[in-house]
Amino acid sequence: MRELVYYVAVSIDGYIAAPDGSYDAFPLEGDHVATMVSEFSDAIPAHVLSALGLSAAGDRFDTVIQGRASYDIALREGITRPYSHLAEYVATRSGKPAPEGVTFTADPLATVRQLKEQPGLGIYLCGGGTLAGSLLPEIDRLILKRNPIVLGDGIRLFGPADPTMIRFDLVGCRTFGSGVAIEEYVRSAD
Known part of the structure; x- marks a missing residue:
């Protein structure tokens, strides 16, 4: 079965963005960036990959689901398919039609459950916190x-959700001179 993977930058105190939704406090330079580009290129927006002269590896994710606020960041720049190298889903109740190549869903939990039953690579949960909180029962990694x-x-990290305790086991942690640590957890079998 496919995994839903929440891959996200987070502060020491558990925030994925400032109160206004900005995330520019997170460093985009440092020795951790090479690892992000080499191991997580599927999670880099297509226009950023293009600007760097790179392409997605296509070996980790083939689908992305994101919240409407996350999607709107690219939309404000005129980018309707920020992850054109992936199947794109946006959790929204707007009722507006989705751009070609993007699927809007008002029920992201049901959508993720359906996607997990299909063959394919991992499903990248791009954000935001509220969506992650609603999808917590399905997050595998x-x-x-x-x-x-x-x-x-x-x-x-999980928005305003007040979930019951769900245990994840730490399976890896890499630290970098930049001070960034990449921590990987999998849902506990307990």
């Missing part, structure tokens, strides 16, 4: 790019 900053407030 967390890959956290823990940044050496304290935001103090903002968008929480």
